[in-house]
Amino acid sequence: MTRNTTGGRQRVRTARGRTAASTRWLERQLNDPYVRRAKAEGYRSRAAYKLLELDQRFQLLKGAKRVVDLGIAPGGWSQVVRRRLPGAAVVGIDLLPVDPIDGVTIFQLDFMADEAPDRLMEALGGAPDLVLSDMAANTVGHPQTDALRTMALVEAAHAFACDVLAPGGTFVSKVFAGGADSALVAEMKRNFTTVKHAKPPSSRKGSVEWFVVAQGFKGRKVEAD
Structure with missing residues (x-):
């Protein structure tokens, strides 16, 4: 009450x-004004406004035809994509069950499972222009451990993005305070034209949450025999 x-x-x-x-x-x-706004505008969570604000700054959704949503639950980011890009193909994956979203293929599956990347790409039907990751590991209450577990997911999402993105594509991932570690940022800069960290206004001030935005994918490297 x-x-x-x-x-x-x-x-x-x-x-x-x-x-x-x-x-x-x-x-x-x-x-929370974002919670009230999400309810009024039909979004499943306040997280939708994080993507909207990141898109306003970085033009993430412009021209995207295929989008992957890693850690889709409860579905706010994919709702934004569908509203902004009604003709785009969208696939999402999460350990948690997610209510259906019109025009989005959803897998209830561990992204770290061996079969997950192939199932996502088969459903998408082609190279994505945008890979979004809102994944975070379940916290255990030990800050260093929590950060390491979430960073492992960021690294896995980045590796997946570099395997599947179309040239010029974009990768966006949640990270914790301090951003992606220096080694990962250096790797991103080798693979993307620009790499920036951002904290959208809708991300709570007291939260350790940040996002890394990597744009202008340079294409997959072809290894010599």
Whole structure:
């Protein structure tokens, strides 16, 4: 149950069985303008505005015909893609179940599974212009471990992008505070024309979340015999 305080801010009353942390989370959700806006505009999560804001800055979606959404749940990013690019082919993958999205092929599957890349590409029908990754490892409460586990997903997503992207394509991935590590950034700069970090306005100020945006894929390297 909630009650209004001065200025219209929603306060959550304590309830039996609810922890203080969950009460704070619920209160934050109720007072988050992006949560209210997402509900009003039919997006499944406030994360949709992170992609919209990144697109406004970097023109990520311009001209894209095929898009891969890694860590698609609950589907906000793919909703943005479909609204902006109704003719684009979109495939997504997540460990969690995701309600259907019109025009999006969704796999409930571990992206790290051996068969995942082939299944995504078979469904997409051609090289993507854009690979999006909102993947993050489940936290264990140890900051260094959490960062390493999520960085492993970023590295895997980057490797996948470099295997499948069309020349000139774009890779976008969630990273944690401090951004992608220096070795990975150096590798991205070898594979893409520009590599930048960004924190969109809709990303909560207290969050350690950032995004790395790599644009202008230079094409797959052909190894000599």
